[in-house]
Amino acid sequence: MKFISTRKSLAVGIEDAIMSGTAPDGGLYVPELLPERHIDEFRSADSFHEIAALWLQPFFADSVLEPELAAICSDALNFPIPVTSLEQGDTPLSVLELFHGPTAAFKDVGARFLAATMVRIIESGKSCSASITIIVATSGDTGAAVAAAFHRRPGVRVVVLLPDGRVSPRQQHQRTCWGDNIISLAVSGEFDDCQRLAKEAFADCKLNEAHHLCSANSINVGRLLPQSAYYAAASIRHFRATGEKTSFVIPTGNLGNGLACVWARRMGMPIGDIVFATNANTTIPDYLLNGEWVPRSSVATLASAMDVGDPSNMERLQLLNTDVDQMRQEFSAVTVSDETIKATIADEYQRHEIAWCPHTATGFHAYRMLPESRRRNNHWVVVATAHAAKFDTIVEPLLGTSIAAPAELAELLTWPSQYETISASLDEIASRL
Numbered sequence: 001m002k003f004i005s006t007r008k009s010l011a012v013g014i015e016d017a018i019m020s021g022t023a024p025d026g027g028l029y030v031p032e033l034l035p036e037r038h039i040d041e042f043r044s045a046d047s048f049h050e051i052a053a054l055w056l057q058p059f060f061a062d063s064v065l066e067p068e069l070a071a072i073c074s075d076a077l078n079f080p081i082p083v084t085s086l087e088q089g090d091t092p093l094s095v096l097e098l099f100h101g102p103t104a105a106f107k108d109v110g111a112r113f114l115a116a117t118m119v120r121i122i123e124s125g126k127s128c129s130a131s132i133t134i135i136v137a138t139s140g141d142t143g144a145a146v147a148a149a150f151h152r153r154p155g156v157r158v159v160v161l162l163p164d165g166r167v168s169p170r171q172q173h174q175r176t177c178w179g180d181n182i183i184s185l186a187v188s189g190e191f192d193d194c195q196r197l198a199k200e201a202f203a204d205c206k207l208n209e210a211h212h213l214c215s216a217n218s219i220n221v222g223r224l225l226p227q228s229a230y231y232a233a234a235s236i237r238h239f240r241a242t243g244e245k246t247s248f249v250i251p252t253g254n255l256g257n258g259l260a261c262v263w264a265r266r267m268g269m270p271i272g273d274i275v276f277a278t279n280a281n282t283t284i285p286d287y288l289l290n291g292e293w294v295p296r297s298s299v300a301t302l303a304s305a306m307d308v309g310d311p312s313n314m315e316r317l318q319l320l321n322t323d324v325d326q327m328r329q330e331f332s333a334v335t336v337s338d339e340t341i342k343a344t345i346a347d348e349y350q351r352h353e354i355a356w357c358p359h360t361a362t363g364f365h366a367y368r369m370l371p372e373s374r375r376r377n378n379h380w381v382v383v384a385t386a387h388a389a390k391f392d393t394i395v396e397p398l399l400g401t402s403i404a405a406p407a408e409l410a411e412l413l414t415w416p417s418q419y420e421t422i423s424a425s426l427d428e429i430a431s432r433l
């Protein structure tokens with residue numbers, strides 16, 4: 001299979017699409033076609049990583065990774081991704097739990113898959129170099145997930161750029177506790193300074209020649225594809241058991257997770273409705289309402305990993321739907337304020353004694369707002385994107401109780417934090433490579 005840029009100027013193999021991240025014409029890589037699949041093709045597969053390997057096979061056809069795909073999936077997707085039933089009866093509700101990876105957020109899925117593919121591309125000699133340096137600028141969960149995924153992987157070094165002291169203590173810890181091949185640099189400044197520095201580094205020929213810089217950001221198609229696999233697996237399993245479709249509510253920021261679900265449905269999976277829940281960054285709901293795509297600067301909210309005012313993956317969705325009426329057929333979108341996020345966390349805890357993270361709370365609110373006619377006799381699944389323990393400083397005061405961290409996160413919190421603080425200049429980064 002070939003991958004083409006959303007701006008259509010060229011087609012490359014999946015190895016190039018993964019190693020280069022974005023296309024040289026500034027567009028985003030997408031598969032040249034979304035192959036039609038039938039659930040019977042997955043009859044032999046039981047575990048998530050087996051379903052994922054079958055699901056992803058057409059995308060990897062004729063690449064050096066094709067024979068390795070089963071191994072890549074069992075290496076990268078080695079944690080549970082369960083759908084748990086929360087409410088039964090004629091308005092059944094379940095949760096897709098994407099937070100059982102090493103850093104307790106769904107970004108582990110894409111980051112681990114990307115790492116497993118990148119190291120194999122390097123080993124195969126199909127990359128430009130036998131060793132690469134990945135630079136990530138991070139405000140949300142990406143830095144931690146990428147650091148965890150590449151930690152101690154051969155041939156790869158990761159530089160994590162984070163704004164000095166502007167994140168929660170636990171988030172800061174998760175990005176800085178690695179050591180070995182992970183270099184954490186706290187940049188004096190804001191997230192925008194980190195992002196500018198990363199861009200400057202990628203544009204610097206000398207640095208690129210010396211260190212073979214790569215990006216691992218969320219628009220890499222190697223992160224999106226495995227995300228579509230959990231929508232496929234969840235809907236296949238439910239259809240096998242009941243003959244029914246599954247509808248999803250997806251907490252949404254840059255639209256990667258949402259696009260992955262749209263792709264799975266387009267490829268023939270038994271998926272019903274798709275609802276995107278956003279925070280106070282309303283670019284997507286405003287577009288459905290007004291019919292005009294108006295990107296803007298992001299505003300800070302409690303669901304910080306969704307603070308995106310110009311969702312990049314819209315460019316990919318626009319290839320599938322050329323006008324807003326088609327988009328309205330594809331999905332709906334609900335915006336959720338910080339006040340409502342707080343109220344929802346408290347309310348859902350009262351209902352089920354489960355603490356949800358602020359991102360997941362947007363999904364619960366969007367679900368509760370659906371008219372009963374849409375909920376009745378329809379299998380709805382809210383996508384839980386992170387564990388509440390990652391956002392303890394927000395969630396614990398609301399509930400007046402402490403939230404136990406999952407085992408892997410608890411272990412990370414015992415590792416010593418190690419990072420250097422630098423001023424916001426490219427020379428400072430260069431001198432540490």
Ligand SMILES: *Cc1c(COP(=O)(O)O)cnc(C)c1O
Pocket residue numbers: 105106107140141142218251252253254255256257258305306359360385386
């Ligand atoms: C990144 C992230 C999101 C948003 O996902 P997109 O793919 O950017 O839409 C939601 N929740 C959490 C916890 C995240 O880390």
